[in-house]
Amino acid sequence: MNIHLTRRYSLSASHRLHNPTLGEAENRRIYGKCNNPYGHGHNYVIEVTVSGAPELATGMVASLADLDGFVKREVLDPFDHRYLNEEIPLFRERVPTTENLCVEIYRRLRSFPHAHLERIRIEETALNSFEYSGEPLGRTE
């Protein structure tokens, strides 16, 4: 029986939404207060869902110790209490919206060796959430 296992993690980080190819006025119009040059931060909740059939001997889709260790190494350690624009290489070139954060975290976690990565869901605040399941984005880059 296929089971999805979801674990919630939190991390706090700052960011600034700003696209250097657009003018100052355009950035302010598109990103509003998120364009504040000093940045601002969030307590992000990261929901990681992996799937598979529970192993007979352990009853588990994946050991939580394995999953927690992997998420800590790949995501929490590099992202928590950081300024995303400067400290995550991708976000020196791409606007660190939570959409892009979702995709980047998915990319970092999809090589989890013990179960299939099903989905990343991020709550930026209690009122906003974003999900990504690895489907092609067809973005224009």
Add this chain to the structure above:
Amino acid sequence: MLYITRKIEFSASHLYHNPAFSAEENRRIFGKCNNPHGHGHNYTLEVTVAGAPDPATGMVLDLNELKDILQREIIDRMDHRFLNYEVPELSGQIPTCENIAAVIWRLLEPRISKGRLHRVRLYETADLFVDCYGERNGAGSSTGKRNP
């Protein structure tokens, strides 16, 4: 298609131990969940039924009927129980969240008289839950490890 969800809570104890493993292996694999005295959780169960509303009642499935099924099949069986010893459906299995959700699926699926059981979501804590979609794969899901 509409999805209706009913939520219940139950409290139960369990422990993780596989008699095929040595004592040391059990401790290594299951950590503090291997404490022989067991430990407990307040479980939250969300049961989702999918279907079209009956034109006469406007309901997919009468929530009172679902409430009675959940009382009889889940709460009466699991609430304030030691899952390893008091729930025969779990005997011979490690009572992980994954296995409990699968047992709940098998208990509920044949009891749903209208619509069909879509998802069983079982929270062990606010930060850990599993979703069971039965033998079907979940939306956009796959079976087993299949990473690109």
